[in-house]
Amino acid sequence: MFTKVELQKGVNLYIRRTEQFKTITMSIKWLSELDEKQAAFRAVLSNVLQDSSADYPKQSDLRKALDELYGTVFYMDAGKRGRSHIVSLNMECVNDEYLSTSGVFDEALKMMSRIIFNPNLKDGTFDESVVNREKRTVIERIRSIYDDKGRYAHKRMLELMRPNDPASMSASGTEKDVESITTASLLDTYKRMLDEDEIDIYVVGDVQENELAEKIKSMFSFPAREAVRKQYEQPDTKNREARQVFERQDMKQGKLQVGYSTPVSFFHPDYPKMQVANGVLGGFAHSKLFMNVREKESMAYTVNSAYAAYYGIVYVMAGIDADLEEKAVKLIGEQIDALQNGNVSDLELDQTIALLTNSIRSAFDSARGQIELYDQYKQLDEDFTADKWIAKWEAVSIEDVQQMASQIHLELIYLLSGREA
Amino acid sequence: MEKIIFDNLQETLFHERLDNGLHVYILPKRGFSKTYVTFTTKYGSIDRTFIPRGKEEYVTVPDGIAHFLEHKMFDKKDEDVFQKFGVLGASANAFTSFTRTSYLFSTTDNLYENTKVLLDFVQEPYFTKEKVEKEKGIIAQEITMYDDNPDWRNYFGTIQSLYKEFPVNIDIAGTIDTIQEITAEHLTECYETFYHPSNMTVFVIGAVDPDEMMSFIREDQNSKEFSEPEEIKRKYPEEPKEANRKKTVLEMDVLRPKFNYGMKCNHTILDGDEMLRQDLSVNLLLDILFGRTSEFYTKAYNDNLIDETYHYDFIFEKGFGFAMVESDTDNPEELEAAVRSTMNSLAKKWTITEDDLNRARKRRIGQFMRSLNSIEFISNQFTQYNFNDMNLFDVVPTLENIEMGHLKDAFATISNEESHTVMTIIPGSKED
Numbered sequence: 001m002f003t004k005v006e007l008q009k010g011v012n013l014y015i016r017r018t019e020q021f022k023t024i025t026m027s028i029k030w031l032s033e034l035d036e037k038q039a040a041f042r043a044v045l046s047n048v049l050q051d052s053s054a055d056y057p058k059q060s061d062l063r064k065a066l067d068e069l070y071g072t073v074f075y076m077d078a079g080k081r082g083r084s085h086i087v088s089l090n091m092e093c094v095n096d097e098y099l100s101t102s103g104v105f106d107e108a109l110k111m112m113s114r115i116i117f118n119p120n121l122k123d124g125t126f127d128e129s130v131v132n133r134e135k136r137t138v139i140e141r142i143r144s145i146y147d148d149k150g151r152y153a154h155k156r157m158l159e160l161m162r163p164n165d166p167a168s169m170s171a172s173g174t175e176k177d178v179e180s181i182t183t184a185s186l187l188d189t190y191k192r193m194l195d196e197d198e199i200d201i202y203v204v205g206d207v208q209e210n211e212l213a214e215k216i217k218s219m220f221s222f223p224a225r226e227a228v229r230k231q232y233e234q235p236d237t238k239n240r241e242a243r244q245v246f247e248r249q250d251m252k253q254g255k256l257q258v259g260y261s262t263p264v265s266f267f268h269p270d271y272p273k274m275q276v277a278n279g280v281l282g283g284f285a286h287s288k289l290f291m292n293v294r295e296k297e298s299m300a301y302t303v304n305s306a307y308a309a310y311y312g313i314v315y316v317m318a319g320i321d322a323d324l325e326e327k328a329v330k331l332i333g334e335q336i337d338a339l340q341n342g343n344v345s346d347l348e349l350d351q352t353i354a355l356l357t358n359s360i361r362s363a364f365d366s367a368r369g370q371i372e373l374y375d376q377y378k379q380l381d382e383d384f385t386a387d388k389w390i391a392k393w394e395a396v397s398i399e400d401v402q403q404m405a406s407q408i409h410l411e412l413i414y415l416l417s418g419r420e421a
Numbered sequence: 422m423e424k425i426i427f428d429n430l431q432e433t434l435f436h437e438r439l440d441n442g443l444h445v446y447i448l449p450k451r452g453f454s455k456t457y458v459t460f461t462t463k464y465g466s467i468d469r470t471f472i473p474r475g476k477e478e479y480v481t482v483p484d485g486i487a488h489f490l491e492h493k494m495f496d497k498k499d500e501d502v503f504q505k506f507g508v509l510g511a512s513a514n515a516f517t518s519f520t521r522t523s524y525l526f527s528t529t530d531n532l533y534e535n536t537k538v539l540l541d542f543v544q545e546p547y548f549t550k551e552k553v554e555k556e557k558g559i560i561a562q563e564i565t566m567y568d569d570n571p572d573w574r575n576y577f578g579t580i581q582s583l584y585k586e587f588p589v590n591i592d593i594a595g596t597i598d599t600i601q602e603i604t605a606e607h608l609t610e611c612y613e614t615f616y617h618p619s620n621m622t623v624f625v626i627g628a629v630d631p632d633e634m635m636s637f638i639r640e641d642q643n644s645k646e647f648s649e650p651e652e653i654k655r656k657y658p659e660e661p662k663e664a665n666r667k668k669t670v671l672e673m674d675v676l677r678p679k680f681n682y683g684m685k686c687n688h689t690i691l692d693g694d695e696m697l698r699q700d701l702s703v704n705l706l707l708d709i710l711f712g713r714t715s716e717f718y719t720k721a722y723n724d725n726l727i728d729e730t731y732h733y734d735f736i737f738e739k740g741f742g743f744a745m746v747e748s749d750t751d752n753p754e755e756l757e758a759a760v761r762s763t764m765n766s767l768a769k770k771w772t773i774t775e776d777d778l779n780r781a782r783k784r785r786i787g788q789f790m791r792s793l794n795s796i797e798f799i800s801n802q803f804t805q806y807n808f809n810d811m812n813l814f815d816v817v818p819t820l821e822n823i824e825m826g827h828l829k830d831a832f833a834t835i836s837n838e839e840s841h842t843v844m845t846i847i848p849g850s851k852e853d
Contacts, residue, residue: 020452021794022430059722063713067780070787094790098430133723140677140728144749147675149569250674253565286507295501298558301566319566347508354510354530361529362455362512365627366794 001385002202002374005213009224011199013216014378015209016370022098024105024205025367026112028089028220029375030197033228034166039078039085040138040173041189044181046076046087047134048126049190054118055111057127065111070094072108074115080171081376082232082266082310087193089116092367095206105207106215113219119190125183126190138178142170150317153255153416157315160245161259161412166232167311198228200375204367229379234312237261242410246417254322254417258332259315260408266309267380270404272392277404278307278314279352280344281335286351288335289316297331299324314408322417329413339405344398353393360386422635427814430793434814435631439642442619442650446803447631450796456627457527457796458536460543463622463808464615465520466593467740472654474614479656482611483602485560485595488517489553490608492560494524494543496552502542511535519589520738520808523801532629533637540623540641546612548605561597571675571846578669579683579745582842585665586658589741618642619650624804626796657740662687664842672849679730680753682760685840686735686742688833692810697819700737700811701785702831703744705823707733708781709773710763711746717763721748726756739809744835753845761838768836773828782820789816 002014032038056062066072072093079086093108120127145151158168172178199222203212264274282289282305293303303318320328338344363369364386377384425434435447466488470481494515495502506513511528524543528535567573577592584590594600625634664685691699711717711733721727731748750756766772792798803813 018452020450022790023794058719060714060716060719064780067714067784069783070790071784072787073791092791094787098790099786129723133725136725137728140749143676144730147571147677147679147749251569253562253569284507285503285513286501290503291501294559298555299562301559301563319562321562321565347504351504351507355507355512358455358510358512358527358529362527365453365455365796 001370003209004382007201007217007220008222010227011201011222011224013201013203013213014374015207015212016202016204017207017209018204019206020365021095021205021367023092023094023367024203024207025371026091026109027202027371028112028116029200029202030087030193031084031200031228032193032197033230034080034083034085034169036169036173037177038173038189039080039169039171040177041181041186042085042087042193043078043138043172044131044134044178045186045189045193046078047137048130048186049115049119050074050076051130051134052120053115054120055114057120069104069108069111070099072104074112078171080166080169083166083230085171090368097206109215109219116194116220125187128183131181131183131186135178135181138172139175142172142175142178149249149251149253149255149416150319153257153414154317156247156416157257157259157412157414158313160243160414161261161313162235162311165235167308167313195223196225196228198225202371202375204370231267232265232310234261234263234265237411238409240411242412244413246415248417248419251416251418254320254325254415256318256320256325256328257315257412257414258317258329258410259313259412259414261411262312262314262408264404264407265312271309272389273396273400274307274309274314274404275356276349276352276393276396277339277401278305279356280348280401281305281314281339281405282316284352284355286348286355288338288348289332292335293318293328293331299328299331322415325415325417336405336408339401342398342402344401346398349396349398349401353396356393357390360389422631429817430814432793432814435635437635437639439618439639441642441647442617443642444622444807445635445638446622446624446807447629447634448624448626448799449629449631450627453627453796454529455527455796456529456532456625456629457525457800458539459523459525459624459800459804460539461521461523461622461624461804462615463520463620464522464611465518466591467519467588467657468615468655469588469591470656471614473610474617474651479654480610482607483595484591484599485593486603486607486611487522488594489556489560489600489603490611491515491517491522491524492556493548493553493608494546496556497542497545497547502538505538505542506535509535509538511538513539517593519593519741521805523804525800529628536625536634536637537641540638543616544645546609546616548608548612550605553603553605553608557600560594560600564592564594564597564600567594571673571679574671574673575679575681575747575844575846576745578671578846579681579842579844580743582666582669582844583664583683583685583743583840584741585661587660587741588657590665614653617650618647620653622804622807624800626800660741662837663839666842669842669844671844671846673846675846675848677749677751678753678848679747679846680750680756681745681747681844682757683842683844684744684764684835686737686744686834687837687840689737689740689742692739694811694815694819696737696739696809697806697811697815698823698827699831699834700735701816701820702823702827703735703737703835705778705781705785706828706831707735707744708784709777710767712781714780717759721756721759724755726750726752726759738805742834757843764836764838767832771829773825775825778823778825778828782823785820786817789820
């Protein structure tokens with residue numbers, strides 16, 4: 001679906017020409033091995049690069065220039081996947097065809113190139129006031145998780161299940177590591193990111209492929225580098241006994257998170273089967289969890305399961321009355337048992353496959369969806385298409401679902417709830 | 422069927438008003454594999470006092486009923502609507518806002534079968550005492566979830582601090598107490614009053630053949646029996662100009678204070694082109710005063726008064742409107758002073774230049790073009806505008822015609838300090 005052009009060793013351009021959108025979307029992804037300390041540096045770096053540049057040393061001037069380009073969207077962010085840390089530059093501008101002026105995309109490309117290669121330096125290093133401000137911003141981002149009880153409960157579950165492990169590391173690092181950043185060490189991170197990271201560049205929109213490839217090659221001349229991608233290795237948790245951890249904050253609802261481990265991860269040949277099994281369990285509004293915990297027992301408004309495939313973790317989350325925790329855990333366990341006993345109807349299986357199909361096709365209706373999905377699935381198949389993947393789901397049987405369910409093991413029951421009066 | 426072409430956007434919209442009064446809009450989008458269909462009634466949480474169909478006296482129903490009704494529409498005698506959509510590969514949902522209740526699905530397959538499921542389930546209510554009672558537990562959990570969400574409490578608390586009388590100050594889901602009062606009879610009364618096709622709109626967008634889809638919906642509606650359309654009589658209380666409260670502080674288990682500055686709009690009884698112009702003018706004004714290129718933003722960000730959670734917004738519907746400037750902050754007092762001084766300085770001396778306006782205009786035009794990539798945005802925004810007699814596709818020409826005088830008028834609708842409020846959530850043990 002994307003045309004691949006190798007710009008340099010370790011630097012690839014992926015272009016998708018389509019008239020579907022009124023805009024042109026670009027993403028540049030820098031990928032390195034996930035390391036908690038480096039994550040902090042890279043998170044701050046992406047904020048610093050996004051703030052200003054040599055051309056526009058003040059944030060408001062950079063933003064004005066973007067506004068002049070018909071509100072061209074530009075932001076950078078830091079994320080993680082498996083054992084990789086990813087810094088992304090994202091840009092989206094209106095296709096000239098819909099404007100009374102021309103040259104917006106070319107200008108926007110130029111600006112992105114200047115932002116990357118000509119950052120806002122003072123005396124050969126990053127501006128200290130900008131760095132300090134963005135350190136503070138990233139620290140505030142890390143702290144803010146506490147205020148969102150659902151996200152906090154999820155974070156705690158991962159920390160308890162996989163301490164000191166990529167699965168529980170934050171893509172923004174820790175407060176302590178952010179504090180330790182200096183302008184000099186940040187410059188070092190910047191240089192390494194540009195020279196050593198594996199780089200993927202994506203462009204989606206109504207563009208001429210050859211012409212664009214030439215432009216990108218000259219404007220974004222990254223040197224060749226070695227590929228760094230390493231796969232996450234799961235810790236052996238088979239013989240661990242399931243644990244229960246209850247924690248409290250001042251709140252009304254109980255946030256329940258039940259974590260399971262599975263050897264079937266993203267790179268495992270059974271990955272599509274596990275996607276279906278998770279869907280039958282709790283991915284949708286027809287799934288077992290929704291029908292039995294919410295609709296039948298009226299116990300929850302939110303109850304669903306999710307599959308963190310890179311880390312081999314399946315988890316169930318529910319917002320419940322904390323007094324009903326035991327009952328909720330029992331009901332959740334019963335749904336897993338039902339899957340393990342093959343107690344799944346053809347209807348449930350068909351609905352799940354139909355909705356997985358709908359969700360992947362729908363994701364392709366946005367440029368960002370196309371980029372993000374392809375960026376992941378190309379690791380399994382460079383010629384990935386939605387139809388190919390849908391065919392894999394369609395081949396999944398009830399026996400497969402049963403077999404997948406027998407490969408998930410309860411590891412942790414975590415409840416965050418209100419303090420007793 | 423009427424065909425409306427928007428040349429500069431390369432979009433064509435099809436419209437028909439059916440015999441039963443239902444408005445149907447269809448917008449085909451090239452290249453899309455998904456189709457998104459919404460079925461919306463002009464009925465939301467603010468519609469609590471009205472004359473029920475066939476009656477003569479006004480009644481006031483328990484708070485949270487529009488939302489409760491939305492939940493109960495999915496429950497049928499011996500089947501679940503989500504299951505029906507699921508087997509047809511559609512992802513279904515619904516939402517209730519202050520002014521609308523929308524039922525929707527998106528699908529890449531079985532478009533007509535799914536459309537039929539949507540039309541049928543919304544037009545065949547099934548309310549029983551038992552099912553109504555059972556839903557109370559689920560909705561109570563939904564309400565509790567929002568109670569624990571500081572951002573929601575901050576947003577809604579600001580509305581309640583701004584509005585003394587107008588029912589936008591009532592929680593959309595109601596409270597755990599008010600939903601206890603809701604009965605199957607209430608639901609039936611509200612359903613019969615507000616779910617008549619003449620009060621509703623279907624919007625179909627994405628991969629769709631407009632002729633075929635229009636015939637399909639027309640035939641479906643002609644095969645069903647409906648009573649005659651009747652005008653719905655709703656009553657809203659008069660809202661004073663001043664804010665309900667000047668200051669509200671709420672303690673919750675958070676690490677940092679959350680700040681929200683609310684400004685009530687004092688010119689809201691309007692519709693059509695005039696409303697669209699005011700809506701866009703206030704938005705441009707806020708971009709210039711509080712956007713990322715503004716002096717306010719630059720200073721507040723450098724002084725550590727705002728962070729990544731910072732945003733501002735303008736909500737505008739017939740009868741109510743408010744602007745908000747919000748952020749997590751360690752320094753709510755200083756942030757409040759900065760927002761007030763930004764508003765007061767402009768009131769004293771108009772410093773916005775033509776360059777500012779033109780740049781903000783360009784940005785909004787680009788943002789609108791970008792949002793046309795999203796079929797969900799088009800559908801929801803089109804319907805909301807349509808219920809206020811505005812046309813979404815007039816946004817670009819209207820933006821192009823906004824002049825400095827319009828910005829000044831827009832500023833006057835939100836600048837009165839008496840209509841402003843400050844809401845803060847501070848770390849501490851929670852109330853009650």
